[in-house]
Amino acid sequence: MSGETGVRLPRLMVAAPASGQGKTTVATGLMAALRAAGHEVSGHKAGPDYIDPGYHALATGRPGRNLDPHLVGERRVAPLLLHGAAGADIAVIEGVMGLHDGRLGTDGFASSAHVATLTRTPVVLVMDVAGQSRSVGAVAAGMAAYDPGVHVAGVVLNRAGSARNTAEIERSLERAGLPVLGVVPRDDRLSAPSRHLGLVPAAERDDPARLIARLGERLARYLDLDALLAAARAAPDLGTEEPWEPGREVVAAGDRRPVVAVAGGRAFTFRYAETEELLTAAGCAVVTFDPLTDTELPAGTRGIYLGGGFPEVYAADLAANGALLHDLRTAVRRGIPTVAECAGLLYLAASLDGAEMAGVLPTATAMTDRLTLRYAVATAAADSLVTRAGERVTGHEFHRTQATPAAGTVPAWRIDGEATGFASATCHASYLHVHWAGHPRLAQRFADAVHAAAPHAAARHVTPRPAAVPHAPSEPVPDPLRHHGDRETGPGLIDFAVNVYDGGRPEWLDRALRRSLDRVADYPDPAPARAAVAERHGRHGDEVLPTAGAAEAFTLVARLRDWQRPVVVHPQFTEPHAALEQAGHHVTPVLCRPDRGFRLDPADVPEEADLVVIGNPTNPTGVLHPAEVVRGLRRAWRLVVVDEAFMDAVPGERESLAGERLAGVAVIRSLTKHWSIPGVRAGYVVADPGVIRELAAHQPPWSVSTTAVDATVAACSAAAASEGRDRARALVRWRDYLADGLRERGFEVIASSAPFVLARLGDGTHPLLRARGIAVRRADTFPGLGSDWVRVAARPPERTRRLFAALDAPLPPPVAAVAAP
Incomplete structure (x- = not known):
């Protein structure tokens, strides 16, 4: 730019007669091509959209910007x-x-044409000409x-076909007096993938910079x-x-930089630069x-801004990062100034599609079939952190989720x-998104x-110093793979070792047992x-095999075939590993690393593995692996066995594969823990009919007792579905209380x-805890864990205290050393 006020700016608007013509592809490719040719390019987007500016930023190496008269007012568009630029x-x-589509009922206010007029910018029309010829000239002339x-x-001209047809279109445009610029x-x-709210953001693409560079290279060949x-x-x-200058709009309240x-x-990914x-x-x-990976807020945080994005796509991963959720919950409840827009609201809610969020706002949120898309004029309902009652602002809404405020909220x-x-x-x-x-x-x-706020002090997740206790360390066990939580309990001990629901059996289940x-x-x-199982999961009867608990199912899997490279993902429940070894197989363990929160890296699974066993959620880590990760383990030569013994404790059973017909996947369920009936060995396998037939051929006759059959039927009933949801929600509350209390005491806790x-x-x-009357499950018998780890079952808060x-x-004081004689 030149001139005293910088008013000389070469510029173009890439517009179209309608959506879906290829504006984003051409605009982004043009930016990348110009940059590759040695030009400093500034990318802008008419309207409120956040996603396109993300691609513009990659193409130009500068922040993507929005120009929207509704959001910022007409007088600010050219200055911005x-x-x-x-x-x-x-x-x-x-x-x-x-080009001329704007806010409804306003004669094109905030349209591309409106922005072009306010900024006096020449327009280049992108037109999808597939299936057209001379009509292109007529439409362009009218525009x-x-x-x-x-x-x-x-x-x-976009998506042009034969040279002959293209020449016909060019003649029609020549008649209209409009040059063809590409x-x-x-x-x-040359197209970009879409999602329920539009394009997939650039930050979510694999190697997006390379993709944009290739787009620029291709468009450079086709554009003049x-x-x-x-x-x-x-x-x-x-x-x-x-x-526009931000320093003329706001002032600093002090010299320090909170x-x-x-x-x-x-x-x-959604926020304005x-x-x-x-x-x-x-x-x-x-x-x-990054709420997906960081375990606490930045050091010295005095304010929090949670913008927009797609948390519904990452709900399970966000829920799995319990350490950050705890830190965020603590900060907001302690009064750290917090602004949340759209995705931020969902993140602060109690839950999102059944996945536990921060629990700061008294609302459960969920995806719906209804798209809310509107320019809005909003009036502040009350004095608040950023508003004063009666103030009016302009903004936009763009979401498919719904949140209903609880009664009495402001x-x-x-x-x-x-x-x-x-x-x-x-x-x-x-x-509401506000610019x-x-x-x-x-x-x-x-x-x-x-x-004015005090800095938030995050609870550090560090391992405390080893306890100096006058008790001998836990004795090694002779067979670690067969060490179960029931071995930890005993008279006079409060049981946090066994994962049986601490609430008794419902009356309808007791009646069925009797x-x-x-x-x-x-x-x-x-x-x-x-x-009953087939109806519960929407499967056919020949896709279900009742078993004497999950333990029998693991034994059947171990004997199913002559496995050449069986893999067990650890740390997890050790029974599958033990069953495979007992059947004479050599097991390859794949260890999930603590620095990844014990989440599986699929690349660690050997490609030649013909059996892969994985828990979901995994015992003892509590990690819930995304269903897409588990599906991605499938191979034509492989059986993937998913142990979903604790899936009924996950609200909504998200990430479950029990209801999906997937070749090469067998899901094992146990009913004993959730329904407090470990003495009744009740479980089942769901898989494709061929696998079920193979498993049944190895099952002894009458291995599933009449009591287990009736318990299974009862646990698949409508009454069980209602009670199961209540139990799952209670377990979430108990677990969060337990995890928060441990973190507040400085202990590292894996998001569960x-x-x-x-x-x-x-x-x-x-x-030490055993000596004080508390039984927890030692974790050093799980492959990949040491004696510094323990598994603690969720119990009601009064017991957890x-x-x-x-x-x-x-x-207690350390044991005095005894000198050798």
């Missing part, structure tokens, strides 16, 4: 363009929807003539870059417009953290008479609150159990989706 040779603006204030500089052939490789540059350089001056933790990574610039100008230090906004969101003096959360450049007072109030005694004179018939947690309490703690008291009691 100049601000974003500072130092650039050329600006490329990608349009939104069709160019519709609004005299919009200058259409030329056309790019001809892009049909090529599915010289002609496009000439059109951009012909753009008129912007008169007396001056660049940390604002901003959510980023794959799950949180100007938001961070305003916070920086207001004296804050913006530090990005809403953040009223939109079209409807109360929405949550607001308090320290937290503001709603679905703070258009409403800088919100940024100022948030920054002022951050300056009725079974009336038929024990007859040989058992597993048919009713098979039918099971009714137990794996905690690193330190060497010597297991016998007994465990905390035992941990909090003073350590």
Whole structure:
């Protein structure tokens, strides 16, 4: 740019007659091609969309920017363009929807044409010409003539076919007086994948920079870059417009630079670049953290900003990062100023599609079939962290989830008479996305609150010093693979070792067990159990095999074939490993590493493995592996066995494969723990009919007792479904109370989706707790774990407080050393 106010800016808008014409592909490819040719390019997007600017940023090496008159007001559009394009040779603006499509009922307000008029930017029309010829010229001529204030500089033909047809289209455009600035052939490789809210964000793509570079290389061959540059350089001056400056909108409340933790990574990709610039100008230090991988908020956090994204896609992974959820929950509840928009609201909710979130907001959220997509004018419902009652702001909503505030909560906004969101003096959360450049007072109030806040002190997840106790360490066990939690219990011990639901049996199950005694004179018939399981999971009867608990199922799998390379993913329940060894197989362990939160890296599984056994959620880590990861283990020559013994303790049973017909996958379930009947060996396998027939051929006759059959039928009933959901929710509360208490005491706790947690309490703690009347499950008998780890079952809080008291009691003095004679 040149001139005293920087008003000379070569620029183009890439627009189209309608959505789906290829605007993003052409605009992003043009930016990449111009950059590769040595130009400094600034990328912009008309409208509120966050995803396209992410691709623009990769193509240009600069932040992607939005230009939206609804969000920021007409007078700020040209200044924001100049601000974003500072130092650039050329600006490329990608349009939104069709050229003249704007906010409904406003005669095109906030349309691409409106933005082009406000910025006096020439327009290049991208037209998908597949299946057309001369009609292209007619449509383009109409678009160019519709609004005299919009200058259409030329056309790019997208998805062009034969040379003969393309020549016909070019003649029609010549007649309309519109030059052809590029001809892009049909090529599915030039399209970008979509999702329920549009394109997949660039941050979620594998190697997105390379993809954009290839796109630029291909588009450079099909676009007339010289002609496009000439059109951009012909753009008129912007008169007396001056660049927008964040320092003129906000002021710093002090000299120090308090940390604002901003959510980023794959799950949180939506935020405007100007938001961070305003916070920086207001004296804050913006530090990005990744809710998928970071275990605590950035050091010194005094404010939290949770923007938009796709948390519903990563719900299981977000829920699995319990350490960060605990830290975030603690920070928000302690009053750290927090702003959450859309995805941020979901993350602060109690749950998302059944996955446990931070639990700060009193609402459960879930995906729906209804898309909410609107420009909104919102009125602040009350004084809050960033608003004052009665203030009006403009924003947009774009989501398929629903959150219903609990009665008595203070809403953040009223939109079209409807109360929405949550607001308090320290937290503001709603679905509404607000561009703070258009409403800088919100940024100022948030920054002022951050300056006034005390820093959040995160609980460090460190291993405590080994307990110096006068007790001998736990004795080694002769057969670690067969050491179970029931060996840890005993008279006078409070049981945190056995993973049986601590709540007794429901009456309907007791009735079924008692009725079974009336038929024990007859040989058992597993048919009713098979039918009940098939109905529960939507399977056919020949896809189900009732078993005497999961233990029999593992034995049947071990004897099923002459396995050449059986793999067991560890640490996990050891019975499958023991069964395979007993059947004469040599087992290859695949260890999940603690530095990855004990999550499986599929690349660690040997390609030649013909059997892979994995727990989900895994015992003893409690890790819930994404279903897509487990599905990805399938091979034509391989059987994947998924131990879902604790899946019924996961609300919504998310990531379960029991209801999916997948060749080469067998799912094993146990009913004994969730329904408090370990003495009744009841379980089953679901798999394709061929595998079920093979397993049944190895099963002894009548191995499933009449009592187990009746228990299985009862556990698959409607009453069981209702009771099971209640039990799962109770276990989540108990487990979170347990995990939070252990973390507050400085112990490392692995994020769990099971009714137990794996905690690193330190060497010597297991016998110390036993001496204090507490039984926990030693973990050194699980491959991959040592004596500093223990597994602790979730119990009601009143019982868990007994465990905390035992941990909090003073350590006994060390044993005095005895000199050798």
